[in-house]
Amino acid sequence: MALKVVEEWVNACAGCEISILNMGDALIDLFPQLDFVHIPMLMDHKHYGQLGEKDVMDIPEADVGIITGAVRNEEHKHVAEEMRKKCKTIIALGSCATHGGIPAQANMFQKQDILEEIYGNSKTTTPSDIPSQNVPPWLDRVYAVDEVIKVDILVPGCPPHPVCIQDVIKDLLEGKTEWKLPERSVCDTCPTIREKKAIAGVVKRCFENLAFNPEEGPDKMRCINEQGFFCMGPVTLAGCAGRTGVPRCIAARMPCRGCFGPIRKGANPMVDMMGAMTSIGLDAKTLADRRAMLNRFIGAHNMLRPLPARPPRR
Ligand code: SF4
Ligand code: SF4
Ligand code: SF4
Known part of the structure; x- marks a missing residue:
């Protein structure tokens, strides 16, 4: 039976998803054994139903959940927690997910100072109020995924190497749920x-x-x-x-x-x-x-x- 996979990106740039695609022929070879049921980069699948009609987050159950990106706001945290509930094995893919990555450079500064700099002092945009409605509130700092939920496999790299992703998937297909670089x-x-x-x-x-x-x-x-x-x-x-x-x-x-x-x-x-x-x-x-x-x-x-x-x- 094919391995059911869901993939989600939080505070991410899509480079990790490109790395999945960069497996190239190897990905095509793996496709018959994988069943991607949710991957926003490739499939139009919304969090709350296609028309926003649901009031609970709609991430399907799967054998493997891949999360890319760091955790910056309440919505990211919610996505990560839902992924943990729905997936047997969680992979944090890419250095944003494993170590905070580039987004966590923000941790050098106080949250309020960053918001004031972006919305009030930036030289390239017109100053405005800091948005507070219809946007997910920021967490106090940027977190790696394993600071928010339990993670089973960490695959670092910005972006991670396609060969690492391929090796992890092959191991999972053989029933091995542990993977680590030497x-x-x-x-x-x-x-x-x-x-x-x-x-x-x-x-x-x-x-x-x-x-x-x-x-x-x-x-x-x-x-x-x-x-x-x-x-x-x-x-x-x-x-x-x-x-x-x-x-x-x-x-x-x-x-x-x-x-x-x-x-x-x-x-x-x-x-x-x-x-x-x-x-x-x-x-x-x-x-x-x-x-x-x-x-x-x-x-x-x-x-x-x-x-x-x-x-x-x-
Ligand atoms: S690890 Fe690098 S490639 Fe992946 S989401 Fe972060 S910045 Fe993008
Ligand atoms: S040499 Fe390798 S580990 Fe170092 S920055 Fe380049 S890709 Fe990353
Ligand atoms: S030996 Fe180490 S420090 Fe020197 S170029 Fe290679 S990776 Fe860089």
């Missing part, structure tokens, strides 16, 4: 040349190109951190290489931005990354926008919080 870093899977010493002490910004020869593979390129740029490979979970063996950004000659999140639960990539930079002679204090950069995808789970207000200068 605990190793992006550096562990990176072929670049390392000499354990940065060529400069100050962190360069990616306004200039890395040094590499486009005719040669990344195995002939010097490690990006050692070139003096900021690469989160040392503290980021490996898994984006798919079947190619080379991490996705490194293959594109770009630094890792940390999108798969920390290597293990409870790690503190901010502290670990500053240690990794120091060990090769890169001054972590010269990294622009340090708190945001070091927590770019992982601001839920209280990793990012508003800083206490500074006392006025005398």
